[in-house]
Amino acid sequence: MSQFAYNYNPRARRYVDLKTGRFVPERIVRQAVDAVIDKETQRVRDLSQQLVDRTISLAQWQVGMLSILKPLHVAMAMIGNGGAKNMSPADYGFVGNLLKEQYLFLRGFVKDIKTGKQALDGTLLARSALYTQAARGSHEAMRERVARIGGARLQRSILGIADHCTGCLQEARKGWQPIGSLIPIGQRQCKSHCRCTMQYK
Known part of the structure; x- marks a missing residue:
């Protein structure tokens, strides 16, 4: 970029x-x-x-x-x-x-x-x-x-283009949630290998 x-x-x-x-x-x-x-x-x-x-x-x-x-x-x-x-x-x-x-x-x-x-x-x-x-x-x-x-008040986890750990799949299924309620990127089972991202509104 x-x-x-x-x-x-x-x-x-x-x-x-x-x-x-x-x-x-x-x-x-x-x-x-x-x-x-x-x-x-x-x-x-x-x-x-x-x-x-x-x-x-x-x-x-x-x-x-x-x-x-x-x-x-x-x-x-x-x-x-x-x-x-x-x-x-x-x-x-x-x-x-x-x-x-x-x-x-x-x-x-x-x-x-x-x-x-x-x-x-x-x-x-x-x-x-x-x-x-x-x-x-x-x-x-x-x-x-x-x-x-x-x-912004809400966040949702978007799966990245990679194999996904159970934690990432679970967080993504939750959809829009209050900011701070989802497990942060890098703190799930896949740790720093996580390729997911967050969206906010």
């Missing part, structure tokens, strides 16, 4: 195609989000492979993880808020709180590696990928924040 091709309509909470004047389908926005997250996930896996191969130290790996995670989660939240120009200090504070949780998880990850609880093998690569995939949760959390501020 190029900033030169799209604009954001705060009232509708939707992106607008500047060429056609039409709203950008939500699936297109989500595809752009997924593409960026998947690209950064590969970077994390490559970084983690270096740790497995012992070509970098644990400290270097941790610094590398942080250098990827912070800008990614901030960027995904920005997309959920219509871009950087719409971000207020309170919005950045909101994202900061989301990042604190990720940093806490990462410290636990590092501790597990130090103690040997986490082996230096393929499971480390899979676990490290969860941190970038979790950026979808940051995107969806910001979308919910924007919807609440904009006066």
